[in-house]
Amino acid sequence: MVSGMIFDIKHFAVHDGPGIRTTVFLKGCPLRCLWCHNPESMSPHPQILFTPRRCIACGHCFEACPEKAHELVNDVHVIHRERCTACGACVEGCYAGAIEMAGRVVTVEEVMEEVLKDRAFYENSRGGVTLSGGEPLAQPEFSLELLRSAKNHGLHTIIDTSGHAPWEQIERILPYTDLILYDLKHMDSKRHKALTGVPNELILDNLRRITETGHPIWIRIPLIPDQNDDDENIHALGNYLSTIKNVERVDILRYHRLAESKYGQTGLEYRLRGMEPPTKEEAEAKRRILLKYGLSNVTVK
Ligand code: SF4
Ligand code: SF4
Known part of the structure; x- marks a missing residue:
């Protein structure tokens, strides 16, 4: 029986892919994004x-x-x-x-029992189950078995990933994953490392490999003031994405401050304290830059 560590299961999620979804949050992540909105997800331990x-x-x-x-x-x-x-x-x-x-250890069967309670909502809304985190690929066996089990039950499946994982692990989950939500944060690797703790080469390499398989992808760009929202980076992202196939949609995710209090709960320092979120107009300006690169389906969240 395969088990793993989760920290939450969210019912009726509407921002984690199409339709009404149940999102399973896995614990543990190899990145340390300055703006992480789930600081309790970083550690792989309870x-x-x-x-x-x-x-x-x-x-x-x-x-x-x-x-x-x-x-x-x-x-x-x-x-x-x-x-x-x-x-x-x-x-x-x-x-x-x-x-x-x-953080609690649960079996695949226990998670699926919870997920299947919402089945009627998936069918009416074309929703399904989303694995998020943390980084789901940091628990590769657990994620694989969750996705496989969900597919066996006929559910639509999504993985929300940073892409920072060995290609072999990504390749194994693809047959059981209908859609990939893929985060892109910065095109400059040194800057990426300063913001997230890891360089971006592996992430970009995995993205290219996924697109070569023809798998549908939604790109998610967190828009963080003074960190990755400069026009130079947005142009670089647009230029890069214009060379990638199978990107169905690009979501610009505006930074928000809802996670600030969670840092206090975990005892972690929040290094962006007091930073103002970008306005809708500012985010729209970045969207217009991306549109110049021929990306047709770009939204601001
Ligand atoms: S702080 Fe709470 S959870 Fe941690 S060792 Fe003490 S009793 Fe146990
Ligand atoms: S002292 Fe406070 S934190 Fe500790 S058990 Fe009582 S209410 Fe909870």
């Missing part, structure tokens, strides 16, 4: 999320933690995350919901 405003100071977690990871320092609730073994003891007794666990 971790606790702490929301101080919900804490009623009942003291349970201080007593329950065998590792003494919770401590009151000058009346501030401090979590020593390096001590945490993710045993879950503090989560169980926190009736205020201030501590949650992000």
Whole structure:
């Protein structure tokens, strides 16, 4: 029985491909994008999320933690995350919901049981199941079996990927994947590495190989102010995409700040704090640049 680590299953998702979808979020990602809107997805391990405003100071977690990871320092609730073994003891007794666990091991069968509850919605909307994350290809066996099982149930399948994975893993999932949502962030490899932690050669190489198979692809470009939204990069993206076949659509995803609070919950630093999202007009201007390269289906989200 193949199992893997997920941190969420979202029902009735409408932004993760066509129709109404169920999106399974897998944990673990090889990238460290500055703007990541799912910081709890980065680590491949389970971790606790702490929301101080919900804490009623009942003291349970201080007593329950065998590792003494919770401590009151000058009346501030401090979590020593390096001590945490993710045993879950503090989560169980926190009736205020201030501590949650992000990450659980599930089998393919358990995920499919959840996914199939929404089957009627897929049929009416031409939706299906989407694997997202994190990076689904960071758990290649689990993703492969999820997609295979979904296809066996007659569902439309999507994988939402950064493309940063060995080609052999991508090749294996293609027969069970109807559509690929593929992120492109920066055409300059050094800049790509500065923004995401990895260079872009593997990602571009995999994209070209996928398109050579004829598989349909939707490209997703996160538009991040002062990071990748300069005209030079948008022109380079347009120029590159004009040479790629089978791109059905290009979505410009406007940066938003909804994830800021999640960084606090995970104990991670949010390095883009305070940055303003691009306006719709600014995003439209970038869209017009892409249209100059003959890309017909470009949207702003
Ligand atoms: S168990 Fe929850 S509510 Fe109680 S002190 Fe800990 S975090 Fe706060
Ligand atoms: S999950 Fe376990 S080890 Fe981690 S802080 Fe809670 S009680 Fe302590």
